[in-house]
Amino acid sequence: MADYIVEMKHITKRFPGIVANDDVTIQVRKGEIYALLGENGAGKSTLMSMLFGMYEPDEGEIFIRGEKVRLESPNHATRLNIGMVHQHFKLISNYTIAENIVMGMEPVKKLLGCIPVVDRKKANSDIAALSEKYGLAVNPEDVIANVNVSTQQRVEILKMLYREAEILIFDEPTAVLTPQEIHFLLEIIKGLRDKGKTIILITHKLEEIKQIADRCAILNRGRLIDVMDVASTSTKTMANLMVGREVSFETDKKPAVPGDVVLEVKNLDVYNRQDFQVVKNVSFQVHKGEILAIAGVAGNGQVEIADAITGLIPIRGGSVILNGTDITHMPIRQRTLQGISYIPEDRHNYGLVMDFTLSENLALKDYFREPFCRNGVLDHQTFEENSSRLIEEYDIRSGQGSSTVVRSMSGGNQQKAIIAREVQLDSELMIFVQPTRGLDIGAIENIHKQMIAQRDKGKAILLISLELDEIMNCADTIGVIYNGEIQKIAAADTLTTEQVGEFMMGVRHADKTEHTYVGEGMNAGAADKEGKET
Amino acid sequence: MKKGNRTWNAIKIPLFAILCSLVAGGVIIAVTGSNPFRAYYALLQGSGLAPKASYANYKNILTDFFSYVNYFTPMIFAALAVAVALRAGLFNIGVSGQMLAAGFTATILVGYSGLGSVLAKPLVLLVGMIAGGAAGALIGFLKFKFNINEVVSSIMLNYIFQYVVSFLINTFYVDPVSRQSAEVSAASRLTLMDTPVGGLKMDIPLGVIFAALAVVLVWFLFEKTRLGYELKAVGCSRSAARYAGIRVGKCMVLSMTISGMLAGLAGVSYYLGYVGSIQPKVLLSTGFDAIAVSLLGNNNPFGIIFSTMLISLIGKGSTYMKSTAGVDSEIASVITGIILLFSACNVYMKWKLERRRQEKLNAKDAQNGQGGV
Incomplete structure (x- = not known):
């Protein structure tokens, strides 16, 4: 009991038309890398959002260091030394790295002995020291807009460390990185563990888990399938459990027959x-x-x-x-x-009109021509039929079918919708x-x-x-x-x-x-x- | 059933906002020492929705009602103008200027022309639409071609129209007694003034027929047409619209043109309908109030009818409220302000409602879950 730093017991969370987490229990030990593995919409991010205080669970309890807590906000989570790196970085692009990191808890100096101002010099030197301590090379004075994605991610990590986070949550950290950068990041994460931090890693990349994680919880459609020791489990087993069926890693492909x-x-x-x-x-x-x-x-x-x-x-x-x-x-x-x-x-910005419904989005490349439109007037019947067919054929899951606003759908299903629409253009x-x-x-x-x-x-x-x-x-x-x-x-x-x-x-x-x-x-x-x- | 539910949800929030504001307004009226119920009733009486105690010669409740309709007709057009632009992601804050430009053009081209009624009235509408549409198109074009923010250019155009028109009126068309532009011919007015009907003298607003038509057309445009789909797509996401092959620039210019045309109709139904002349150097507040009216109506054409009627009712009835209930007419503006304030909170209320619905749903799910799944 005492050696678990985070315990989430019997967590259930519902969203319109969907149960994101269904009676999920996870227990994380201090100083381990704990991976959460699952497909899109399996409920990994939702679970962690609750640990970070962004949502409250409908049912279930959360214990931090053995004490029952009710996490009301990310600020509350931060006070409990929980930090999170989101999939989409939350940085202000025209501020410097140091400014982004200290924002909210800036070192203050008194100008003329009375006017409080941000002590930029101290911020820069603090960040430089921090980045050296954890081996996260950044230049505190660079502006975010001018640095690459990998550096931005390091800034996000430093942001957590600056707030003295002990429990670090990474949401799909490698999705935006190149192979070389991924390798580098995994080394960083290992380093953080060796310095005594507890790490929860949300991912669906099995190799990463195999490389660095100690234990791994597998979620499928909101339910906890299993928790296993990574060292003694094959990636194949993990993949099958995660998807819920046999998967093949090698893409089955006949040799190409190129034409004109x-x-x-x-x-x-x-x-x-x-x-x-x-x-x-x-x-x-x-x-x-x-x-x-x-x-x-x-x-x-x-x-x-x-x-x-x-x-x-x-x-x-x-x-x-x-x-x-x-x-x-x-x-x-x-x-x-x-x-x-x-x-x-x-x-989000190109493939879909996020505030349109699924059926409107599925007709985005067709709406102007027959049978979708005759003499400038739309035929809603055709919209509806087209979308029901594609939803069925491509297994696009959403809360309210054709009339779901696309913004409320998961990333994987949004992508399915785009692919369905584009492939059917033939x-x-x-x-x-x-x-x-x-x-x-x-x-x-x-x-x-x-x-x-x-x-x-x-x-x-x-x-x-x-x-x-x-x-x-x-x-x-x-x-x-x-x-x-x-x-x-x-x-x-x-x-x-x-x-x-x-x-x-x-x-x-x-x-x-x-x-x-x-x-x-x-x-x-x-x-x-x-x-x-x- | 699903669709009905959604409509109800869209209406529920503005209704709730209005109810809250009426209560809050009532408290204010009570604090100033009057009876809020009497004051509200007086608003209805002033707008011809409830009978007054006594009427002047040739007048009764119907005359009051027609006068109320005459009063709110321009607002319907103006609010539609705002809504069309907003749906396409543009903010037409220049409705007042476009109204003035259209009203003035129609006044000098048709209002002073001496044409017969059959020719003059359609011409007024046409000229109003063309002049307003041209002003709107100019703003859209500046945005499309030079990426000039439409808010800035339409505010600037407001000033330009205001001063150019007042210069022209003062130089050429001024009525030396009223210090306004000379009254337009009765044949060109969209409101039939002091028309004897069954022993009454009524102002019959023809504009309202066109306003109703405009409501239906705008609704049709956005719900049923290809152009409406394109405008909405541009309004939601310009980049995604471009990706889909929609010509974003064309859509922006078009939506501002349609918006301007509606503003033009608002202009002629005011300057050549409700009043018959133009007061120089004065920009109407209608175009600005229309922004709030449109938002209160959820930018929905039918919603706009109701929000216009409500806001206009308070404005129109305030004079009578002052004389009978002894409540200062400024209180009417205060109530209007409170309504708009509450309706601006609708995001919060939507969230609150959604949460309550969610909790109910969860409770239900949990119950069902107990049965075993």
């Missing part, structure tokens, strides 16, 4: 809003029945390639040809009609950008299967992903982008993961590389770095 060229991108140049060239002279072709994957570290221009092809950002130089038609300067709607499906990276070219970001194994498997099924139907598929595993699993051809330039394009079976990782880091421009690699096996494929581009 569907998409041809020639010497593409794209500039972003700040007039900075983000895509430089990029050329490639995607054939019928082929998955071309573009690998790269986030922010190297890959998303802009997709946006340029679909017309969301203007093309400065070069051309894009779809099935023989030059679409370089076509309006977005016309491109869609020419045969482009687009699953965008940013679900376009010649399908662009998937980060299609499985933040999704769980079951959903990922499902999306990969659909992508490959579309390829087998003869669609041309452009896959842009930050997940190397996804690229290695699905691609027929791999292109690697670094700093806006394609470093290498080759058939997938001629490249190893290490080689691709190396091109992603831009080894040909090793002197310019910003990221320092901390993983192993980096030099394995160095010999091939002069490989010819196809």
Whole structure:
């Protein structure tokens, strides 16, 4: 009893139409890494939100250090030394790192002996000391907007440590990181445990759990399935328990039978809003029945390639040809009609109108044409039928069916809705950008299967992903982008993961590389770095 | 049944806000030493919704009611104008200016033209819509082309219209006695003034027919049409609308044009309906009150009818309330203010209601759960 630092007993939490947690009991020991594993909507985040005081459980009790508590707010949780790093960072982008960290508990000095002001100098030196103590390298004076995602995450961790958190909750911390950054983060988390912190890790990535966690609780549809020692359990067992059925890690895939060229991108140049060239002279072709994957570290221009092809950002130089038609300067709607499906990276701002209902969102690419619309008047019957069919076919789960407001749905189901809508367009070219970001194994498997099924139907598929595993699993051809330039394009079976990782880091421009690699096996494929581009 | 429930939920909150404000207003009236029930009744009497003790020659409850309708017609148009823009994510704070521009244009083009009634009245509506629509389109265009915030440009346009129109009136069209613009011809007025009907003399507002039509059309636009879907999508998320292939710029210009056209109709139904002249240098408060009225009506065209009638009832009845119940007419503005304040709290009330519903649902679930699942 005494050695449990956190106990959540018989927790039940209901939301409209859904039981998020159903009689869940977890007990976390001091100084361990405790993983919460489960699919999207399994109730991991809800459970932790209750521990962090964002919701109150409908039933059940929470004990911290053996004492029963009623957590009313995140502030209350913070006072009990509980900290949480959310999946979406909560930072003010035009403040410096130090300012973000000390906000709310700023060191104060008295100006002229009476006027209290924030002591910036002390804040900076405090943060510098803290970052050194825990090995979390940041420059306290950098502005958040100018630092990369990985650094922002370190800032979030420092924010907890500054508040003297003993119990650290990480919500899907690796979803936004590159393989190298993930490795680095896991080391940090291990380091924190060794310094006596208790860590609760929400994730659906089994390898991470295997690497660092001590124990692991598996949730499925709101219920606790099992708690197990990670060391003595195979990933296979964990995966099966989590999904509730047998899963295969290897994507089952027949060899590609590429046909004619569907998409041809020639010497593409794209500039972003700040007039900075983000895509430089990029050329490639995607054939019928082929998955071309573009690998790269986030922010190297890959998303802009997709946006340029679909017309969301203007093309400065070069051309894009779809099935023989030059679409370089076509309006977005016309491109869609020419045969482009687009699953965008940013679900919330692009893929969905969050305050529209599910049925309205599922018609977002069709609403203007028959049978959805006749002479400018919408046919709600068709909207309804279309959405019931897709909900059924793609197993989109929501509280109130077609009339659910999309904002209230879980991320995985939002993504399912986008994929359902885009796949049913039956376009010649399908662009998937980060299609499985933040999704769980079951959903990922499902999306990969659909992508490959579309390829087998003869669609041309452009896959842009930050997940190397996804690229290695699905691609027929791999292109690697670094700093806006394609470093290498080759058939997938001629490249190893290490080689691709190396091109992603831009080894040909090793002197310019910003990221320092901390993983192993980096030099394995160095010999091939002069490989010819196809 | 589901749909009915949602409608009820949408209405419940404004109703609750109104009830709270009436209670609060009643307390204030009681504190000033009057009888709140008498005061409220006087508001109804003043608006022709309850019989007065006595009437002047040629007048009865019906005359009062028609005069009340005449009073609120411009507000319906104005509130619709605000709602159309808001649904598309734009804030048309320049309704008053657009009303003035439309009213003035219609006054000089049609009001002074000496055209016959059959020709003049439709022309007034048409000119009003064109002038208001043009002003709205200009704001939308500035936003689309140069990314000028519509709030800033419409406030600036308010000033420009206000002073240019007052300059023109004072220079060319002023009535030396009233110091206002010369009265427009009876043929061009949208309100038939002092019309003898069965021994009564009534002001018959024709504008209200068009206002009702506008309500239905705006509802149809947003619920049933492709354009409405596009405008709402742009209002919810510009980036997602663009991704869907909707031409966001076109939608913004269009929604401001429609909004301006409605504001134009508000303008002519005021300047060439309710009154027959324009007071220079004065910008009506109608366009600003319309923002609150639209919000009180949930930006829903039918909701707007009710919120307009309510707010106008208090404004219209206040004179009679002063004379009979002895309550200062300023108290009417206070009550209006309280209503708007309470309705602005609707997010909180929605949350509270939602929570109560949730608890009930949970209790039910728990009971069912006991039966074993």
